[in-house]
Amino acid sequence: MTSVTNDFLNCFLQFMNRKGLNTTSQRCAIAAAFFDLPGHHSLEEFYQHIVRQDPGIGQTTVYRTLKLLCEAGFASEIHFSDGIARYEVAKPNSHHDHIVCLSCGKILEICNQRIEALQRELAASRDFTLSGHVHNLYGCCADCRNGVGNDKGRAAEPEDLRK
Amino acid sequence: MTSVTNDFLNCFLQFMNRKGLNTTSQRCAIAAAFFDLPGHHSLEEFYQHIVRQDPGIGQTTVYRTLKLLCEAGFASEIHFSDGIARYEVAKPNSHHDHIVCLSCGKILEICNQRIEALQRELAASRDFTLSGHVHNLYGCCADCRNGVGNDKGRAAEPEDLRK
DNA sequence: GTTATTGCAAACCTTTTGCATTGGC
């Protein structure tokens, strides 16, 4: 476990204390795996990963703990175009923008201050108070375009977890 | 039916002819309703709207015709944060960007050439061939902020969209 | 001991498909 994971985990423990929630071994294992696993994964993917090192755990608990992590502000639920919810670590200054390769499922993070500024402008011009945004670009990465891609078909299988 | 609807409908009839598909009364009724109904609606919403004026129609046919309209390039499937697919008329120069009010569900279209340009730049810098994008801003409209809103309670809970 | 949590199983909801019937051509 990295020290960053450990820091996040401590914050989550504090959150549970503040809320009067029990700190169970399952919640700790799930949160640790969540913080330790980079990328954007579905409930099923997290469950498959966690159950490998902790076979007694239930999918429902993973589901509920991910929701809890969202509620605590440590996780964000994101939706790409396939309708499956994915979860990622909500870094304080992250902008949750992505480029998704529709051929191999690769997901890259993008961040552009000028776009952020234009978003704020647009929201202001419509008199909206902005609370969030989703910004995903879809296309084909260089590897897939050149036939180097691993044509797995989108939506990662369990093996993809460490991409 | 507006003349624009009629134009779209004719194009769709041509598409069906080209593809050798039968032009059935159901397909025409569904396509007409689709072109005539402004906004972004789910399968269920279209079905409810269409079945009102044509009670014999089946949800499956609405589903399949919407897919057909997508295939023909007349419709686009869009995903907001609640995981339900919505369909909208794919106008040739539309950019499919939206501002969504999380309180009343109001959806406004937005379009910004500078953001489009920045998207192309970003994709190029990652060596991606861009085929599409999703860009939605979430927040609270002026009406809802001032308590005038009609609190329909559409879509996502706050934690879905945390930024 | 009391109350929260777990995890199985089942419900739920949207999307998709199988198949016998209907209808366009």
Added chain:
DNA sequence: GCCAATGCAAAAGGTTTGCAATAAC
């Protein structure tokens, strides 16, 4: 008449919930 299209019903697949057993405190 032939084959595509329809629509019922049910499957599929992800998400959510009820509840008895279990574990935290």
